[in-house]
Amino acid sequence: MRGGVRNGTVPLPTIQMLVTSLADLTRRYTVWTDLAKDCLWTLASIADDMHQGTQIEVVLNEPGLVDLAFEILDSPIGELHHGALRILGNIITGNDIQTAAIISHPRFYDILVRSLSHKSRCDVRREAAWMCSNIAASRPDHADVSWTEQKKRGWERGGVKERLSTAVPRLERICDATRRLHFIREKA
Structure with missing residues (x-):
């Protein structure tokens, strides 16, 4: 998945569906911690898009996803913190508007x-x-x-x-x- 997302071979609608599905699974992080960890890192990989910013925009525009990352960072489940921070960090590497969306939270x-x-x-x-x-x-x-x-x-x-x-x-x-x-x- 990572290579396909990075080299543009995965169509944007597919990435949008994937982000929505991953966000839904991640919301169950208190029950499925291992699955949530994988979902967070996949979302972070999708948001690793410094050149075009399109994938960052998909992650940023997923309803509740940024708030979910902050919620996870407030949770006692430390093994999820690194992946949640990476999502936010990758969004920060985007354009000025994308950066502001995170740092103004x-x-x-x-x-x-x-x-x-x-x-x-x-x-x-x-x-x-x-x-x-x-x-x-x-x-x-x-x-x-x-x-x-x-x-x-x-x-x-x-x-x-x-x-x-x-x-x-x-x-x-x-x-x-x-x-x-x-x-x-x-x-x-």
């Missing part, structure tokens, strides 16, 4: 901070750091959404500092001039 910041925490599994921390890197590489206003001095201190208290050694300077560098002045005043 009300649960985004809390999930990101928790995922970067030393209490999270190593694979989840790496995935969350990769998401930060992608946000830092996007538009400055996207970095502003995820970056404030207050949030930085919260991340450091949560044991996140060493995990963001490359993303934090990038976030600071690309924030707009107003935000930089705010940082300077707050540090003084």
Whole structure:
């Protein structure tokens, strides 16, 4: 499936039906954890579409799927967290509108901070750091959404500092001039 989705040989209506079916199965994650894990990774593979963004759009437009990913990340079923984060991370790699759809979600910041925490599994921390890197590489206003001095201190208290050694300077560098002045005043 992965190769067919990536090279465009699977028709878009087929991908849409697949995404709908996978999302329906994933909603039963508390009962069928192993199946949900496979579904999440398949959805993440479909959303791995940086060049055209069409497949990202299909995943993003599936009703309730983004909320489901955040719900799973709030659940105690840690083995599903990596796949759910990968879906969100792959959407973030899309265009500015697709990125904004994820980073403006009300649960985004809390999930990101928790995922970067030393209490999270190593694979989840790496995935969350990769998401930060992608946000830092996007538009400055996207970095502003995820970056404030207050949030930085919260991340450091949560044991996140060493995990963001490359993303934090990038976030600071690309924030707009107003935000930089705010940082300077707050540090003084």
